[in-house]
Amino acid sequence: MDLQKWLDQAAERHGVPGAAVAVGTSDGGLVEAATGVVNRNTGVEADPDSVFQIGSVTKVWTASLVMQLVAEGLVELDAPVRRYLPEFGVVDEAATETVTVRQLLSHTGGFDGDLFEDTGRGDDALDKLLVFMRAEATQVHPPGAMFSYANSGYCVLGALVARLRGGTWESAMRERLIKPLGVTHLALGAEEAVLFRAAVGHLGDEQDVFTAWQLPRSNAPAGSTPCAAPRELVRLGRMFLADGLAADGTRVLPAGTFATMLEPQIMLPAPGDRYTARWGLGFMLSDWDGVPVVGHDGSTPGQTTCWRIVPDRGVVIAINANGGSAAALVDDVLTLVLAETAGIRVPARVVPPAEPAPFTQRSGGYEGPVARYQVDTVDGGLEITAIPKGWAAEMGEKPTTARYVALGDDRFVAAEPDEGVYPWVAFLAEGRYLYNGRAIPLVE
Structure with a gap:
């Protein structure tokens, strides 16, 4: 080895x-x-x-x-x-x-x-x-x-x-x-x-x-x-x-x-x-x-x-x-x-597919203790803006916006890599939660 x-x-x-x-x-x-x-x-x-x-x-x-x-x-x-x-x-x-x-x-x-x-x-x-x-x-x-x-x-x-x-x-x-x-x-x-x-x-x-x-x-x-x-x-x-x-x-x-x-x-x-x-x-x-x-x-x-x-x-x-x-x-x-x-x-x-899967349009604000996520449906996928709050903001994290492409089954993968890998998210319970390892509730 x-x-x-x-x-x-x-x-x-x-x-x-x-x-x-x-x-x-x-x-x-x-x-x-x-x-x-x-x-x-x-x-x-x-x-x-x-x-x-x-x-x-x-x-x-x-x-x-x-x-x-x-x-x-x-x-x-x-x-x-x-x-x-x-x-x-x-x-x-x-x-x-x-x-x-x-x-x-x-x-x-x-x-x-x-x-x-x-x-x-x-x-x-x-x-x-x-x-x-x-x-x-x-x-x-x-x-x-x-x-x-x-x-x-x-x-x-x-x-x-x-x-x-x-x-x-x-x-x-x-x-x-x-x-x-x-x-x-x-x-x-x-x-x-x-x-x-x-x-x-x-x-x-x-x-x-x-x-x-x-x-x-x-x-x-x-x-x-x-x-x-x-x-x-x-x-x-x-x-x-x-x-x-x-x-x-x-x-x-x-x-x-x-x-x-x-x-x-x-x-x-x-x-x-x-x-x-x-x-x-x-x-x-x-x-x-x-x-x-x-x-x-x-x-x-x-x-x-x-x-x-x-x-x-x-x-x-x-x-x-x-x-x-x-x-x-x-x-x-x-x-x-x-x-x-x-x-x-x-x-x-997972990586972005050559052709996005059909998907349910999602939009709204999801919020947890360290970030708020604004989700908007755009052509062919989603746009998710993460706005740090609380401890994350204090540590100097800045807002980011990323485009996500549909994988199917309400799963989405980022169109661009972050630190060498492609982040992914899912929507659970008919969109009431944005899931990225945490279940983040819809607030509006």
Whole structure:
């Protein structure tokens, strides 16, 4: 496997400042590579020890902490969250009383998922977010009715873990996962990241350094703060492949937990085989080339992570990148690695069709916590303008307008690529929701 060559070429082809990859092979081997720099301003080179922000891959760590509680009989998956965390609440009183742990793990709780409120750096950051949610977390759909990706739900799960373990989410991570797994190159915040060769994100046409590196601690269980070297994500994946055992034989999760986490909980409106079709308890579930492939993706401003496990082939791969067309780099490297190590073909992403499919005209305003989307029908497709608000606007995101072409079945793909891939959207429930991973309600 010429991993270094593949990574070097992909980074150059897609304008990625720096990237790192680790591959755990079926024979127990570990292959690593790094390229470019962790920070264009300093010129510090990336190496296999470099730590990148892993974003939402953190959710699998949080889900694992919850599954430990389930195994100990301290939590029931189908019990209301308020049984264990009385402080939990959202605007909708019925949802407050009925949202379950399982629904939060599978992103079906139904309330606003992107509440990136900065509640400070103290150990009470999650507690303060819970207070904020009671007044601000509006209901998008009834609990359990559909999938809508929810960072906020994982923040609640982090608070639940902290409450039942008698500390913070961070202390539970260290005591229950990081230490028993033997992890060495992982940081839970900026105070720890400075001890490593830490990557920064790069944004825009000029690939400028994203200077607001530390995101709110209130969203740490969902992925706002952790960073890790790719090999540590391989280490986590191998624990799952070993049915809960760390490399030294320490039991981290009870036998059978991985299988439970891979049980499908909800179907997603995927436009093709490349995309996640089902969600488990913390895991994205796909079938590529007839083979189950599971894992999670993650992103923070200017940083991207892809983490995949091929359970039937014993392969784990983690890819990190810090800017440019990172998704295109991920596709290139992932395709080559999985072909060689697992013998499977990664399905292609959707692209604009030569001839648009017939479609239902859609128009109106759709709004969530971080953006408003204005949809208009134009000749041959749709025009969607995204207007950042709240946290996204504060981070400097600008309004964008893109043309979308009909794929059929109320799915649309952008006519032009964004960072090397073509975004797609769907309309659900007869147009009442614009779906882009989140179910965004029609407001007018």
